Amino acid sequence: MKLHLPTVVVGLLLVALWPVLVHDVFLQRVGALVLLAAISASAWNLVGGYAGQVSVGHVAYFGVGAYASLVVYTHLGWPPLAGAPVGVAVSLALAALIGTPTFRLRGHYFSMATIAAAELIRILCSNWDLVGAAVGLMGPPVPRTMWDFSFISPVPYHYLFLAVLAVLLGVTWQMQRSRMGFYLAAIRGGDRAARSLGVPVLRYKLYALLLSAGFTSLAGTLYATMVGFIDPDSGLGILLSVKMVIVAALGGAGTLFGPLVGAVILVPLEEATNAVFGGGGTGITFIIYGAIIMLIARFRPGGVAEIWRGVAAWRARHAA
Amino acid sequence: MILLQVVVSGLLMGAVYALFSSGLTLIWGMMNVVNFAHGDFVMLAMYAAFFCFTMLHLGPIFFVPGAAVVLFVLGVVVYLGLVRHVARGPMLAQILGTFGLALVLRYAAFWAFSANFVSLPDTLVGGTIDFAGLRLEASRLIGGGLALVITLGMHLVLTRTMLGSRLLAVAEDRNAAMLMGIRPDRMQALAWGVGAASTGVAGALIALFFYISPTVGESLSLIAFVVVCLGGFGSVPGALIAGLGIGVIEALSAYLIGAVYQDVLVYALFLVVLWVRPQGLLGKL
Incomplete structure (x- = not known):
């Protein structure tokens, strides 16, 4: 897809300078959350979009990163961000462990196997006292040094x-x-065809997954650092995996900026409906959120990228 | 003896798993569409049964078929309104579409029925039956038995009747089926209706002995995914074997290692089976 350069530059500047442009703390917080969602969805995109292997278990890597940061804080007293290398290392090992057997599977079988692996980890962590079991772990209540990276402002x-x-x-x-x-x-186009052209399919799927898992774990660490609390639901719930897929798919999976576009649309939508209808329990947020992604899938199965292409085609017709 | 009791309870639960999963496998195998809202279909069926009982005072003989009819209509509407369109798109569109539907159904139920857990009275299908030293709840026995009969019936319809052949023909090759005078859209709408209706029966049967809440579908849909995948997409006998197996494994591991770890064993075994047989137990590659 040919990108319209001025649009991209303005869009990126808007995202980058958001906290300078708005002074409302709520809006600044939404901006940070957009970026966080964009990080996890872009990380998922490496394996789910570019390689076309739709993993619905990426929350496992996110959770490992999130837990790593609060485990090193709780048990060793390190600043949460210092857990990042630990989380990345464990995630890479986990990715190799999950990826090696599951990449032999195709299509839906692969997606279901990744869900099962992630659920397995969630249940184990819910019963493991070292990681807080079902109660979860807390970050530093008050920042001890600057390195705790615990701020009231989202900026x-x-x-x-x-x-x-x-x-x-x-x-x-x-x-x-x-x-x-x-x-x-080539692998996304069809892994049998790719293999017949001499592409080392399994090896490159694994490379993509390792890269993806490492960054997803980093997203988890960043989340735990910002929120300062993690429990099996918020760090390892299946909904998080699905959200990564949805954000990327909405913006356009397998494109560079697709996940960012998806995050820019979905995160404010979720926060706005939460703010308007009230967060806890009413569930109207999720009705609206669900209805919108359902309608987009119904009318534009290719995601927002397809709308974008449609606009470009319309402009090309009218310019001529 | 206790072990035998555990195995039989597991089999009865497994038969119900098999029934609500065979609805999913029919849809999944026919169209290669993943339905993330399947568990929420079960949830709606449970509420349909509950309201049939509390508001219309109808017993299980009426509310089980009632739930089937409600879900049949829902299945056809979902197919015509949503699935027919997203099925043409990439798999990601199917995830977006059906997951959106799941959220809408789940939280609409939250809003309409509140988050409180409800359940049908224990005495509805009352009592326990003692048989050869085993003690079984009548509701579970009826639920499991009926589920087994319907699952087998569905398999027979698929493999032994003209209608079944047409459905399978569309699944195999849509264009070739069209050349044979079969209307694929009509067949697939029917498959969604039948798949959802059997899910409806399963939901109404589960409601006899299980709590009902708007989020009950979440855990049930994971079980359904595992059963369908383990059995092989599109294979009703596969779903039956996998469902019974998972019921027994859950019951045994709950008894032997503890209830919190029952699903760990299920997921671990699932991964091992897929490693050895990537197409599921009875699936085709």
Whole structure:
């Protein structure tokens, strides 16, 4: 898809400078949450979008990252962000462990196997005292030093998330143009055909998953650092996996900016309906949220990217 | 002896799992569409049974078919209104569409019926039956038995009747079926209706001995996914074997290692089976 350069530049500047443009804390917080959702969805996109392997168990890596940060805080007294390398290391090992057997599966079988693996981990963590079992873990109640990265204002988080997202998108862009990008595109087109062309299918699926799991784990660490609390539902619930898929699919899976676009649409939608109808329990938020993604899938199965293409085609017709 | 009791209870629960999963496998195998709202179909069937009983004072003989009719209509409407369109898109569109539907159904139930747990009175299908030293609740026995009969019936319809052949023909090759004078849209709408109706029966049967809440579908749909995948997409006998197996494994592991770990064993075994047989127990590659 040919991107309209001025739109992209203005859009990115808007996202980057959001906390300078708005002074309302609620809106600034929404901005940070958009970036966080964009990080996890972009990380998912590496394996789910580019390689076309629809994992619905990515919450496992997110949870590992989130738990790692609060486990090192609770048991060793380290700042939560110091858990990032631990989380990434464990996630990579976990990805190799889950990926090696499941990548032999195709289509829905693969998706279901990833769900089962993630649920397995959720149930184990809900009963494991070291990680707080069903109660969960808390972050530092008051920041001890600057390194705890615990702020009342969402603005520092915004820039931290922005930096991570920039690195992730940079890596994705490089990957897309490299040999690996072409291999993954071939795998997405059909892994039997790719194999017959000499693409080492299993190996490259695994590379994509390792890259993806590492960044997803980082997203988990960032989440735990910002929120300062993690329990099996908020860190390992299946809804989180599905949300990563939905954000990426809505914006356009397998495109560089698709997940960011999806996050820019869905996160404010969720926060706004929550704010208007009240968060806890009423559930109207989810009715509206569900209805909107259902309608988009019904009328534009290709996601927002398809609407975008439609607009471009319309403009091309009318310019001529 | 206790072990035998546990195994039999597991089999009875497994028969109900098999029934609500065979509805899903029919839809899934026919159209290769993943339905994330399946558990919420079960939830709606449970509420349909509950309201038939509390508001219309109808017993199980009426509310089980009643739930089937309600769900048949729901299935056809969902197919015509949503699935027919998202099925043409990529798999991601199906996830978006059916997950959106699941959220709408689940939270509409929240809003309409409140979050409180309700249940049908224990005495509705009362008593226990003692048989050869085993003690069984009548409601579970009836539920499991009926589920087994309907699952087998569905298998016979699929494999032994003209209608079944038409359904399978559409599943195999939509265009070839069209050349044979079969209308794929009509067949697939029917498959959704029948799949949802059997889910409705299963939901009404589960309601006899299970709590009802708007979120009950969440855990049930995971079980259905595992059963369908383990049995092989589209295979009713596969769903039956997998459902019974999972019921027994759950019951045994709850008894031997503890209730909190029952699903750990189920998911672990599921992964192992897929590793060895990537197409499920009775599925085709």
